[in-house]
Amino acid sequence: MTRPLVAADALVAAVGAWRTEPVRDPKVEALALAVSANLPVLLWGEPGIGKSATMAQLADRLGTTMETVIASVHEPSDFAGLPIVGADPASTGVPMAPPDWAVRLAEAGEGLIFFDELSSAPPAVQAALLRVVLERHVGSLRLPDAVRVVAAANPPASAADGWHLSPPLANRFVHLHWTHDPATVARGLSGTWPAVDVPVVDPARTGTAVAKARGAVAGFLAARPGLAHHLPPDAEGRGGAWPSPRTWEMVLRLLAVHHAAGTRTDALALAVIGAVGDGTGLEFVTYLEELDLPDPERVLANPEAFTLPQRGDRQLACLTAVVSAIQGRTTRERWEAGWVVLAQAVKAGVPDVAARAAMDLATLREPNWTVPPTVDAFVDVLRLSGRLP
Template sequence: MKPTRIETVLQDLLTTTWPTFLWGPPGVGKSSVVRKIAKSNKLALLDIRASLLDPTDLRGIPTVEGGNARWCQPSFLPSDPKSKGILFFDELNAAPPLVQASLYQLTLDRRVGEYVLPDGWRIIAAGNRAEDASVTFRMPAALANRFIHLDYEVDFEDWRAWAIERGIHSYVVSFLSTRQELLFNMDNTTRGFPTPRSWEMVSDILSTADDQKGAQDIILGAIGEAATIEFIGYLDNAISEAALLKIIKNPATAKLPSKLGDQYALISYLASRCDNKEIFEASGQILARLKPELGVLLLRNLLQKQPKFALNENAKAFIKRHKGLIQ
């Protein structure tokens, strides 16, 4: 299931009290989706690493009051009956069987002993699959049957939209636009391999490294040797930022790049920086000069970041001229 579809389904499930489990490989953005849902609904988020829990943590510890034993609830569980939020158990199936068993009552009955989960809270869990070579324990059938299970699928178009919004380096976006299969390429024989998370690391490295040689050594540790060789080869031949800025300074007359990778670099650069007034204005003139297929991509990315771009005269003309491609 694509990330955007996962978001829609989770949004729908907020109207119920059924717990949800997200399955997927490491580094693809499962926890990011949960954080986004919580933020968009103005819900509190309690991120609990199930693998760090002890079987007795959820039950709490007993104390004596008036000759009777009373259980003190854990401080990390929500206590305000009027509060609303998401109780997120990450890495749940990396927790030992006894810890997983301690979640039986909470996930189904929304209570543990004397503790009752407030009505405004929803339970979401996530974990890696057995085939991901991660530390996992088989989930007991009794616990699995308490969840609605969703499989997280890496999707490049969803990632690109997220990357533009997040400000991921334009060279990362443009490179992966031509080598989409390298967005996620898990290799159990190496310590570093390409995932959406490790490409975000690469973006940060490019933004902060003083020189490409220093960046290359760090990138190698993030995405592995094979992907690094391809990416550095792309960087060696990619259009420079100076050339991109020259186009932005003269959007109506500057020569546009002819190589597909450089065209993607231009589109990513414009979309990720369209909050800048000069780039916002230049984007309309460049849009009018792009091939229709590339123009549609630029238009969609710009509208996602800046919806008011739809009012740009060049944008309105492009939409009218290529209505069939946009729908």
């Protein structure tokens, strides 16, 4: 005799069967971009709108395992580690034992750790999560670098016993606001959900991507130094995205992956805003649209033909990108080409901008390399900085 629930379970399985189709969703692309850049991501959204389901599909597309941890039901010791007293603690100390999910990720060597209901976790638990999120330390165990961290949170108004995130924890995440599209939900429940695409980095573009990213971030912050760090005055703002040296490093990573993988600009914009906040992020995205940096590798291939941009922030961004490209692959020929580029900047009447790049370029010189004549324009500033005897 067939048990009553067997047929019911088969029906439930049929209802849960679905397929995917390639439909663009910028917020999902921003999530995949941040995960590819190995940055902690925090998905903000109301309950029941598909955050967990998207994470499951992302793990499937990455071909990796996912561990889900409900942060709100754990104690601080679950993340800081439980003390285990050994035979001789006076000489060996007391190790902090990690939980089982951390051990499984360490043994796998990679994976996604998904902290759900983060905003419902009390401040003591949030404090214990700091090292887990940024440094991947769980007790005495360090998780592999390939382990990605994603969290989800409901706004405090809709979270059970919700709390604002502490500023140190909030500043460790790329914040993405998760919403639902009724048309997407309707099509999904009919059996077809949007697919999650993962960026694929082209190794051949890595050097140029890093150089262009460094140039863009350096140029922007040189023009807008007040945006390097700004802690919002209100608790709600401090619990979200805001600019700091840490989050600008996040932007640097996002921009490098964007250039190397060819992701879309609207996904990049969402991720950048999620790192440094709405106002600062929008200003930086607008700056990127107007920047139009030349390829530093093409500049180095023909430095005599280089023409410096007219705008001061673009000038610094361009020269920073060139020096960064040389730093990524330093040879005598490329180093000398860099000095030709800086000489062109001096001829254009901006020796002060060129001098900043010259100090960095000088540090890349090998002892047996002859100093080119173009260095003469920077001798005084290099001597003052200690780069030349």
